[in-house]
Amino acid sequence: MNNQTVIVTGAASGIGLACTKLLLERGAQVTAFDIQEDKMRSSLPKNNANLMQVSGDVSDADVCQNVVIKTIKKFNKLDALIHWGAAHSSACWDELDADECNNIMKVNVTGTFLIAQAAAKPMVERGKGAIVLCTSTSVLHGVTGGEGQGGPAYVASKGAVIALTRSLARALGPKGVRVNAVSPGITETAMIKDYSERQRNAMKQRFPLGRFAEPNEIAEAGLFLISEKASFMTGETMHVNGGSNFG
Numbered sequence: 001m002n003n004q005t006v007i008v009t010g011a012a013s014g015i016g017l018a019c020t021k022l023l024l025e026r027g028a029q030v031t032a033f034d035i036q037e038d039k040m041r042s043s044l045p046k047n048n049a050n051l052m053q054v055s056g057d058v059s060d061a062d063v064c065q066n067v068v069i070k071t072i073k074k075f076n077k078l079d080a081l082i083h084w085g086a087a088h089s090s091a092c093w094d095e096l097d098a099d100e101c102n103n104i105m106k107v108n109v110t111g112t113f114l115i116a117q118a119a120a121k122p123m124v125e126r127g128k129g130a131i132v133l134c135t136s137t138s139v140l141h142g143v144t145g146g147e148g149q150g151g152p153a154y155v156a157s158k159g160a161v162i163a164l165t166r167s168l169a170r171a172l173g174p175k176g177v178r179v180n181a182v183s184p185g186i187t188e189t190a191m192i193k194d195y196s197e198r199q200r201n202a203m204k205q206r207f208p209l210g211r212f213a214e215p216n217e218i219a220e221a222g223l224f225l226i227s228e229k230a231s232f233m234t235g236e237t238m239h240v241n242g243g244s245n246f247g
Protein backbone atom coordinates (compact mmCIF):
# COMPACT_ATOMS: atom_id res chain seq x y z
CA MET A 1 0.00 0.00 0.00
CA ASN A 2 3.15 2.16 0.02
CA ASN A 3 2.38 5.78 -0.84
CA GLN A 4 -1.27 5.11 -1.61
CA THR A 5 -3.58 7.85 -0.38
CA VAL A 6 -6.87 6.38 0.83
CA ILE A 7 -10.06 7.77 2.36
CA VAL A 8 -11.53 5.27 4.82
CA THR A 9 -15.04 5.87 6.14
CA GLY A 10 -16.50 4.31 9.28
CA ALA A 11 -12.99 4.72 10.69
CA ALA A 12 -14.05 5.16 14.33
CA SER A 13 -15.17 1.59 14.82
CA GLY A 14 -15.15 -2.03 13.72
CA ILE A 15 -14.09 -2.82 10.17
CA GLY A 16 -13.26 0.79 9.20
CA LEU A 17 -11.01 1.19 12.26
CA ALA A 18 -9.23 -2.09 11.48
CA CYS A 19 -8.84 -1.03 7.85
CA THR A 20 -7.34 2.34 8.79
CA LYS A 21 -4.78 0.70 11.10
CA LEU A 22 -3.81 -1.91 8.48
CA LEU A 23 -3.32 0.76 5.83
CA LEU A 24 -1.12 2.85 8.14
CA GLU A 25 0.94 -0.21 9.08
CA ARG A 26 1.51 -0.86 5.37
CA GLY A 27 2.70 2.65 4.55
CA ALA A 28 -0.45 4.30 3.18
CA GLN A 29 -1.57 7.86 3.81
CA VAL A 30 -5.07 7.78 5.24
CA THR A 31 -7.92 10.20 5.73
CA ALA A 32 -10.09 8.63 8.41
CA PHE A 33 -13.69 9.78 8.19
CA ASP A 34 -16.56 9.10 10.59
CA ILE A 35 -19.52 10.82 12.19
CA GLN A 36 -18.22 9.87 15.69
CA GLU A 37 -15.44 12.44 16.13
CA ASP A 38 -14.52 11.63 19.75
CA LYS A 39 -14.52 7.88 19.23
CA MET A 40 -12.33 8.25 16.14
CA ARG A 41 -9.85 10.46 18.02
CA SER A 42 -9.63 8.05 20.96
CA SER A 43 -9.40 4.88 18.82
CA LEU A 44 -6.89 5.89 16.14
CA PRO A 45 -3.10 6.31 16.55
CA LYS A 46 -1.94 9.74 17.74
CA ASN A 47 0.64 11.99 16.07
CA ASN A 48 0.91 10.05 12.83
CA ALA A 49 1.85 12.29 9.89
CA ASN A 50 0.26 9.79 7.51
CA LEU A 51 -3.14 10.11 9.17
CA MET A 52 -5.73 12.87 8.95
CA GLN A 53 -9.07 12.67 10.74
CA VAL A 54 -12.20 14.34 9.43
CA SER A 55 -15.59 14.03 11.10
CA GLY A 56 -19.00 14.48 9.52
CA ASP A 57 -22.09 12.87 8.10
CA VAL A 58 -21.57 10.91 4.89
CA SER A 59 -25.11 11.74 3.74
CA ASP A 60 -24.17 15.43 3.43
CA ALA A 61 -22.80 16.26 -0.04
CA ASP A 62 -20.74 19.25 1.17
CA VAL A 63 -19.13 17.14 3.88
CA CYS A 64 -18.19 14.48 1.32
CA GLN A 65 -16.66 17.03 -1.04
CA ASN A 66 -14.79 18.61 1.85
CA VAL A 67 -13.24 15.29 2.89
CA VAL A 68 -11.88 14.86 -0.63
CA ILE A 69 -10.62 18.47 -0.86
CA LYS A 70 -8.87 18.20 2.53
CA THR A 71 -7.28 14.89 1.53
CA ILE A 72 -5.85 16.27 -1.69
CA LYS A 73 -4.66 19.42 0.08
CA LYS A 74 -2.76 17.38 2.69
CA PHE A 75 -1.55 14.39 0.66
CA ASN A 76 -1.61 15.88 -2.90
CA LYS A 77 -3.65 13.06 -4.43
CA LEU A 78 -6.40 10.52 -3.86
CA ASP A 79 -5.82 6.92 -4.97
CA ALA A 80 -8.69 5.11 -3.32
CA LEU A 81 -11.85 5.26 -1.24
CA ILE A 82 -12.89 2.41 1.04
CA HIS A 83 -16.36 3.18 2.33
CA TRP A 84 -17.36 1.11 5.37
CA GLY A 85 -19.47 3.69 7.24
CA ALA A 86 -23.13 2.76 7.57
CA ALA A 87 -26.18 3.02 9.80
CA HIS A 88 -28.01 -0.03 11.11
CA SER A 89 -31.68 -0.80 11.75
CA SER A 90 -33.12 -3.92 13.35
CA ALA A 91 -36.77 -2.92 13.02
CA CYS A 92 -38.95 -5.74 11.62
CA TRP A 93 -41.47 -5.22 8.82
CA ASP A 94 -44.30 -4.39 11.23
CA GLU A 95 -42.20 -1.98 13.37
CA LEU A 96 -40.34 -0.01 10.71
CA ASP A 97 -41.70 3.48 10.06
CA ALA A 98 -41.03 5.91 7.21
CA ASP A 99 -38.62 8.08 9.25
CA GLU A 100 -36.36 5.19 10.19
CA CYS A 101 -36.52 3.74 6.69
CA ASN A 102 -35.70 7.10 5.09
CA ASN A 103 -32.82 7.68 7.48
CA ILE A 104 -31.23 4.31 6.70
CA MET A 105 -31.62 4.93 2.96
CA LYS A 106 -30.19 8.44 3.35
CA VAL A 107 -27.02 7.27 5.09
CA ASN A 108 -26.49 3.88 3.41
CA VAL A 109 -27.63 4.61 -0.14
CA THR A 110 -27.45 8.38 -0.72
CA GLY A 111 -24.39 8.65 1.52
CA THR A 112 -22.64 5.84 -0.33
CA PHE A 113 -23.38 7.55 -3.62
CA LEU A 114 -22.25 10.99 -2.40
CA ILE A 115 -18.88 9.88 -1.03
CA ALA A 116 -18.24 7.75 -4.14
CA GLN A 117 -19.18 10.67 -6.40
CA ALA A 118 -16.93 13.09 -4.51
CA ALA A 119 -13.99 10.65 -4.56
CA ALA A 120 -14.49 9.75 -8.21
CA LYS A 121 -14.11 13.32 -9.49
CA PRO A 122 -10.34 13.74 -8.85
CA MET A 123 -9.78 10.09 -9.79
CA VAL A 124 -11.39 10.68 -13.18
CA GLU A 125 -9.20 13.77 -13.65
CA ARG A 126 -6.09 11.63 -13.03
CA GLY A 127 -7.49 8.72 -15.08
CA LYS A 128 -7.05 6.21 -12.26
CA GLY A 129 -8.45 5.20 -8.92
CA ALA A 130 -10.28 2.52 -6.97
CA ILE A 131 -13.48 2.67 -4.95
CA VAL A 132 -14.70 -0.01 -2.56
CA LEU A 133 -18.25 0.07 -1.20
CA CYS A 134 -19.78 -2.20 1.43
CA THR A 135 -22.87 -4.37 1.09
CA SER A 136 -23.83 -7.27 3.38
CA THR A 137 -24.47 -11.01 3.38
CA SER A 138 -27.86 -10.13 4.88
CA VAL A 139 -28.93 -9.30 1.31
CA LEU A 140 -28.45 -12.93 0.29
CA HIS A 141 -30.36 -14.27 3.29
CA GLY A 142 -33.13 -11.69 3.33
CA VAL A 143 -32.83 -11.33 7.09
CA THR A 144 -35.93 -9.99 8.79
CA GLY A 145 -34.71 -7.91 11.75
CA GLY A 146 -35.31 -8.39 15.47
CA GLU A 147 -32.85 -9.58 18.15
CA GLY A 148 -30.23 -7.18 16.79
CA GLN A 149 -30.07 -8.43 13.22
CA GLY A 150 -30.66 -6.21 10.19
CA GLY A 151 -34.27 -5.59 9.20
CA PRO A 152 -35.91 -4.64 5.90
CA ALA A 153 -34.56 -1.07 5.77
CA TYR A 154 -30.96 -2.14 6.37
CA VAL A 155 -31.16 -5.13 4.00
CA ALA A 156 -32.77 -3.06 1.24
CA SER A 157 -30.14 -0.34 1.64
CA LYS A 158 -27.34 -2.91 1.33
CA GLY A 159 -29.02 -4.44 -1.73
CA ALA A 160 -28.97 -0.99 -3.32
CA VAL A 161 -25.21 -0.80 -2.75
CA ILE A 162 -24.72 -3.79 -5.08
CA ALA A 163 -26.70 -2.05 -7.82
CA LEU A 164 -24.83 1.20 -7.20
CA THR A 165 -21.49 -0.61 -7.43
CA ARG A 166 -22.40 -1.96 -10.87
CA SER A 167 -23.78 1.36 -12.15
CA LEU A 168 -20.69 3.29 -10.99
CA ALA A 169 -18.35 0.58 -12.29
CA ARG A 170 -19.87 0.86 -15.75
CA ALA A 171 -19.78 4.67 -15.74
CA LEU A 172 -16.27 5.03 -14.31
CA GLY A 173 -14.47 2.01 -15.81
CA PRO A 174 -13.78 3.76 -19.13
CA LYS A 175 -12.26 6.63 -17.12
CA GLY A 176 -9.80 4.36 -15.32
CA VAL A 177 -11.66 4.04 -12.02
CA ARG A 178 -12.58 0.59 -10.65
CA VAL A 179 -15.59 0.20 -8.33
CA ASN A 180 -16.18 -2.96 -6.29
CA ALA A 181 -18.01 -3.96 -3.12
CA VAL A 182 -17.19 -6.14 -0.13
CA SER A 183 -20.02 -8.23 1.29
CA PRO A 184 -19.12 -9.14 4.88
CA GLY A 185 -20.74 -11.91 6.84
CA ILE A 186 -21.44 -11.33 10.53
CA THR A 187 -18.43 -9.57 12.02
CA GLU A 188 -17.52 -8.91 15.67
CA THR A 189 -18.14 -5.15 15.78
CA ALA A 190 -20.45 -2.65 17.46
CA MET A 191 -22.98 -3.28 14.70
CA ILE A 192 -23.92 -6.66 16.19
CA LYS A 193 -23.86 -5.56 19.83
CA ASP A 194 -27.62 -6.02 20.19
CA TYR A 195 -27.64 -9.61 18.95
CA SER A 196 -29.28 -11.83 21.54
CA GLU A 197 -27.30 -14.84 22.79
CA ARG A 198 -29.87 -17.09 21.13
CA GLN A 199 -29.38 -15.24 17.85
CA ARG A 200 -25.57 -15.43 18.05
CA ASN A 201 -25.66 -19.18 18.61
CA ALA A 202 -28.21 -19.78 15.87
CA MET A 203 -26.25 -17.67 13.39
CA LYS A 204 -22.92 -19.38 14.16
CA GLN A 205 -24.43 -22.71 13.12
CA ARG A 206 -24.81 -21.27 9.63
CA PHE A 207 -21.05 -20.73 9.36
CA PRO A 208 -19.00 -23.76 8.26
CA LEU A 209 -16.08 -22.06 10.03
CA GLY A 210 -18.14 -22.00 13.23
CA ARG A 211 -17.49 -18.37 14.14
CA PHE A 212 -18.07 -14.78 13.09
CA ALA A 213 -15.42 -12.69 11.31
CA GLU A 214 -12.87 -10.47 13.02
CA PRO A 215 -12.80 -6.90 11.58
CA ASN A 216 -9.30 -7.41 10.09
CA GLU A 217 -10.52 -10.35 8.02
CA ILE A 218 -13.05 -8.12 6.26
CA ALA A 219 -10.73 -5.11 6.03
CA GLU A 220 -8.20 -7.23 4.11
CA ALA A 221 -10.73 -7.64 1.29
CA GLY A 222 -10.96 -3.85 0.97
CA LEU A 223 -7.17 -3.59 0.84
CA PHE A 224 -7.02 -6.27 -1.84
CA LEU A 225 -9.67 -4.54 -3.98
CA ILE A 226 -7.80 -1.21 -4.02
CA SER A 227 -4.48 -2.92 -4.78
CA GLU A 228 -2.95 -3.62 -8.18
CA LYS A 229 -3.65 -7.32 -7.51
CA ALA A 230 -7.30 -6.52 -8.29
CA SER A 231 -6.49 -4.50 -11.41
CA PHE A 232 -8.95 -6.43 -13.60
CA MET A 233 -11.83 -6.46 -11.10
CA THR A 234 -14.66 -3.99 -11.33
CA GLY A 235 -18.42 -4.07 -10.66
CA GLU A 236 -17.83 -7.13 -8.46
CA THR A 237 -19.10 -8.03 -5.02
CA MET A 238 -16.52 -9.91 -2.98
CA HIS A 239 -18.14 -12.20 -0.41
CA VAL A 240 -16.21 -12.69 2.82
CA ASN A 241 -18.59 -14.61 5.03
CA GLY A 242 -17.03 -17.80 6.38
CA GLY A 243 -19.19 -19.85 4.03
CA SER A 244 -22.43 -18.70 5.67
CA ASN A 245 -23.95 -18.13 2.25
CA PHE A 246 -24.68 -21.75 1.39
CA GLY A 247 -26.51 -24.64 2.99
Ligand SMILES: NC(=O)c1ccc[n+]([C@@H]2O[C@H](COP(=O)([O-])OP(=O)(O)OC[C@H]3O[C@@H](n4cnc5c(N)ncnc54)[C@H](O)[C@@H]3O)[C@@H](O)[C@H]2O)c1
Binds near residue numbers: 014034083107192
Ligand atom coordinates in the same frame (compact mmCIF):
# COMPACT_ATOMS: atom_id res chain seq x y z
N1 LIG B 1 -20.66 -6.22 11.57
C1 LIG B 1 -21.32 -7.00 10.75
O1 LIG B 1 -21.78 -8.10 11.11
C2 LIG B 1 -21.53 -6.57 9.31
C3 LIG B 1 -22.08 -7.53 8.43
C4 LIG B 1 -22.29 -7.17 7.11
C5 LIG B 1 -21.96 -5.88 6.68
N2 LIG B 1 -21.42 -4.99 7.55
C6 LIG B 1 -21.07 -3.67 7.05
O2 LIG B 1 -19.72 -3.40 7.35
C7 LIG B 1 -19.53 -1.98 7.41
C8 LIG B 1 -18.77 -1.62 8.68
O3 LIG B 1 -19.62 -1.89 9.79
P1 LIG B 1 -19.05 -2.35 11.22
O4 LIG B 1 -19.50 -3.73 11.43
O5 LIG B 1 -17.61 -2.02 11.32
O6 LIG B 1 -19.95 -1.43 12.15
P2 LIG B 1 -19.59 -0.29 13.21
O7 LIG B 1 -20.88 0.12 13.77
O8 LIG B 1 -18.52 -0.78 14.12
O9 LIG B 1 -18.98 0.87 12.28
C9 LIG B 1 -19.78 1.65 11.46
C10 LIG B 1 -19.21 3.06 11.46
O10 LIG B 1 -19.97 3.88 10.54
C11 LIG B 1 -20.08 5.15 11.12
N3 LIG B 1 -21.22 5.90 10.58
C12 LIG B 1 -22.53 5.62 10.80
N4 LIG B 1 -23.30 6.55 10.21
C13 LIG B 1 -22.45 7.43 9.62
C14 LIG B 1 -22.65 8.63 8.88
N5 LIG B 1 -23.88 9.11 8.65
N6 LIG B 1 -21.56 9.30 8.42
C15 LIG B 1 -20.31 8.84 8.67
N7 LIG B 1 -20.06 7.72 9.38
C16 LIG B 1 -21.12 7.02 9.84
C17 LIG B 1 -20.26 4.88 12.61
O11 LIG B 1 -20.00 6.02 13.40
C18 LIG B 1 -19.32 3.73 12.84
O12 LIG B 1 -18.04 4.17 13.28
C19 LIG B 1 -20.92 -1.36 7.31
O13 LIG B 1 -21.15 -0.92 6.01
C20 LIG B 1 -21.84 -2.53 7.66
O14 LIG B 1 -23.13 -2.36 7.08
C21 LIG B 1 -21.21 -5.32 8.86
